[in-house]
Amino acid sequence: MADHQRQRIHPTADVEAPPTAPLVPRGSPPSEKGNPIPPRPPLQRAIPVIQVKPVKKSSCCCKCVCWTISLLVLLLIVIAATAGILYLVFKPKLPNYSIDNLRISDLRLNFDMTLYAKFDVKITANNPNEKIGIYYEKGGKLSVWYTKTKLCEGSLPIFYQGHQNKTVLNVALTGQTQYGNTLMTALQEQQQTGRIPLDLKVHAPVAIKLGKLKLRKVKVLGGCLLVVDSLSTNNLISIKASNCKFRLNL
Numbered sequence: 001m002a003d004h005q006r007q008r009i010h011p012t013a014d015v016e017a018p019p020t021a022p023l024v025p026r027g028s029p030p031s032e033k034g035n036p037i038p039p040r041p042p043l044q045r046a047i048p049v050i051q052v053k054p055v056k057k058s059s060c061c062c063k064c065v066c067w068t069i070s071l072l073v074l075l076l077i078v079i080a081a082t083a084g085i086l087y088l089v090f091k092p093k094l095p096n097y098s099i100d101n102l103r104i105s106d107l108r109l110n111f112d113m114t115l116y117a118k119f120d121v122k123i124t125a126n127n128p129n130e131k132i133g134i135y136y137e138k139g140g141k142l143s144v145w146y147t148k149t150k151l152c153e154g155s156l157p158i159f160y161q162g163h164q165n166k167t168v169l170n171v172a173l174t175g176q177t178q179y180g181n182t183l184m185t186a187l188q189e190q191q192q193t194g195r196i197p198l199d200l201k202v203h204a205p206v207a208i209k210l211g212k213l214k215l216r217k218v219k220v221l222g223g224c225l226l227v228v229d230s231l232s233t234n235n236l237i238s239i240k241a242s243n244c245k246f247r248l249n250l
Helices: 003-009 057-090 180-191
Strands: 096-107 115-127 132-136 142-146 151-153 159-161 164-176 195-208 214-226 239-249
Touching: 096 180, 096 195, 096 214, 096 239, 115 132, 115 142, 115 151, 115 180, 142 164, 159 164, 180 195, 180 239
Parallel strands: none
Antiparallel strands: 096 115, 115 164, 132 159, 132 195, 142 151, 142 195, 151 164, 195 214, 214 239
16 A cells, blocks of 8 residues: 555654644633633723712701800800899899788687688888889788788788888788687787787789889798787787898799
């Protein structure tokens, strides 16, 4: 058989041909073991992330609180300054009262064992202010107490009291008290000593007038602790001691 036919049936390797290398993708580094390395995925360009800072609500709240506190402090300063100026200009003083005399018109024990009392009190109201007038409003009361029991009560008149004015008031007080038998016995025993403690309480709603300005209504509260010699009816009672204290209730 001819040589070219043998080569066609059994091809012989070409001794001079260079050895074939395994196919490696372009751009891939060779593996140490000769195995191909899979290709890397294409690089993606990183998209920059913009961070949005949240609005701090706490700072807004702090500013609001600071403004509110500042306004309140400023308002208090203005009020204090105004009050100080008014005090220096008008020099306000509390009105005072004195008990001139006390007369018992009736003091008896009823059939239902209640004690009926009727007192006539002369009281002087003094306004010591040079630039302040006083309006005595409706609802003023004057009452007489023995220990913690109210004997009688009367209404104060409605009137205006000018600057540095003294006004004499005649007030009729009446009252009816439970457990009159026990109370009458205590009063009779006290009368034997010649010193009977009585408490006259004043509750007077008033309005202050500064110049031409009439302010809102306030209350004059207080009373006079008296010591009288007797409780005989239709006689002028001697007042042995008197201690009066008053305050202004806004």
